[in-house]
Amino acid sequence: MDKDKVIRQLRGEIGQLKRENESLKTCIRELVVKLTMYVNAHTQPSLKRNGNRKKDQNESDGKKLGHKKGHKGVTIPPAKPDKHGRSRKIDVLYFGTELGAPSSVETKVLEEIPEPQPVIVTEYKIAHYTCPHCQKEVVATDASCPKEGRFGNNTIAHATLLKYEDRLPHRKIRNALIRQHGLEISTATILDLTRRAADAVQCQRLCFAFGI
Numbered sequence: 477m478d479k480d481k482v483i484r485q486l487r488g489e490i491g492q493l494k495r496e497n498e499s500l501k502t503c504i505r506e507l508v509v510k511l512t513m514y515v516n517a518h519t520q521p522s523l524k525r526n527g528n529r530k531k532d533q534n535e536s537d538g539k540k541l542g543h544k545k546g547h548k549g550v551t552i553p554p555a556k557p558d559k560h561g562r563s564r565k566i567d568v569l570y571f572g573t574e575l576g577a578p579s580s581v582e583t584k585v586l587e588e589i590p591e592p593q594p595v596i597v598t599e600y601k602i603a604h605y606t607c608p609h610c611q612k613e614v615v616a617t618d619a620s621c622p623k624e625g626r627f628g629n630n631t632i633a634h635a636t637l638l639k640y641e642d643r644l645p646h647r648k649i650r651n652a653l654i655r656q657h658g659l660e661i662s663t664a665t666i667l668d669l670t671r672r673a674a675d676a677v678q679c680q681r682l683c684f685a686f687g688i
Contacts (some may be wrong), residue, residue: 568590598628603616
C-alpha cells in the first residue's frame with residue numbers, strides 16, 4: 477500500500493475520532509447539567525434518581541435492621557421538673573364507697589413546649605449629648621436596642637435562623653412569626669432583618685481578623 481495513502485487514511489480517521497470526541501464531550505456536559513437538576517446538595521433523598529435506598533440495600537444483603545446483638549442502648553435521662561402539678565382529687569363514690577386517701581402516688585414527668593408567647597414591646601429613651609469641646613453629638617447606646625429598625629435582637633436572630641437554618645422562604649417565615657407570636661411583619665422587612673444579621677456577622681469577622 478502507498479505510504480502517502482496510508483498517512484491520508486490515518487489522518488482522516490484521527491479527524492473523525494476528534495470530531496466524535498468533541499461530540500461526546502458536548503453530550504456529557506448536557507447530561508451533567510440535566511443531572512444537577514435532580515441530584516444536588518439540596519435534593520431530598522426521595523427525589524434522587526437511581527439511588528439505592530437503605531431499605532433496598534438491607535433487603536439485598538439479607539441483614540436485619542437495627543443495632544447488632546449486644547449493643548447497649550442509650551436512653552435520654554428525664555428532664556428536671558420546672559414546676560410540680562397534682563392530679564385532681566376524686567370526690568365521687570366508687571361502687572358506693574368513698575375512696576379515701578390514695579394508696580400510692582405515681583410520678584410522671586412530662587416535657588411540654590409553652591403556649592405561643594406574645595410579643596414584648598419595649599420603649600427605650602435614647603439620650604443625645606453634645607460634646608462641649610468639639611460640639612459633636614454623642615448618642616447613648618444599649619446592647620438590647622439595635623441602632624436600626626424597630627425590631628429587637630431576638631426577632632432578628634429568630635428570622636435569620638428560620639431563613640438559613642430551616643431554609644424557609646420569607647412568606648413562610650412571616651406566617652411562622654404570626655402563628656407563634658402574633659407578630660405582623662412584611663416579607664420585605666424579613667429580608668432586611670436577615671441582611672442586618674449578615675452585616676453584623678461580617679462586622680464581627682472583620683473586627684476579629686484585624687484584632688479590633
